[in-house]
Amino acid sequence: MENKQIDKKIRRFERKYIERKNNAYLFKNFLVTKRFYKKYDKRLVNSLYFDDLNFSSFKDNVDGNTRRIKARIRWYNESPDFVNLEIKNKNGFLGWKDTIRLKNIYNIEESLRNYPNSQLENNLKKIFKKNVFPVIKTKYLREYYEYGHGSIRATIDTQLEFFSIRTNFKINYDKEIMEFKYPASHDQLFRDHIIPKNNFRFQKFSKYVVGVNLLSRNLLV
Secondary structure (H helix, E strand, O other), X not given: OOEEEOOOOOOEEEEEEEEEOOXXXXXXXXXXXXXXXXXXXXXXXXXXXXEOOOOXXXXXXXXXXXXXXXXXXXXXXXXXXXXXXXXXXXXXXXXXXXXXXXXXOOOHHHHHHOXXXXXXXXXXXXXXXXXXXXXXXXXXXEEEEEEOOOOEEEEEEEEEEEEEOOOOOEEEOOEEEEEEEEEHHHHHHHHHHHOOOXXXXXXXXXXXXXXXXXXXXXXXX
């Protein structure tokens, strides 16, 4: 399997806002008033999260550790044309993402059935220098928006589902998420022109942490 690094380490803020299910229209109306425009067609996002036996990534997030790392494999729609390994890094409020495109990817379902002792496990072990295993999968519908010339990006996630890898137990989530992503150099623009005088409340939110908490009885711990 050949790997290819495709992302630069751009430090950025990620601001998330949560609403009850079936209220995503509030997010869309807000983005229209702020002159955001649709960037891409909506698509299904699938993420497979990995952690070690101590659930270090989960605990680092819950404990609020300043520096933390989260690993996931991501693909889009039901039949992926490509699969990315994403390593999300966080240092304080700023984060960045290392993305490695996995070429000649094996069937994901088959790899999970044979995990451990699969090619997937071997490649992840080489990257992380320790044993990691798949914990949960998420699936949701994402819409994409941009402001200006792409200085600030926004996404709206709906129809969020969480799956336990061990039991394939599924939970439908009753919330919808709007997220803004922008480089540190645009923080003042965001604060001055985008987010003032709105009815949404910024919240710390991690799909991985929420999923582990919701599926705790169905995980291998």
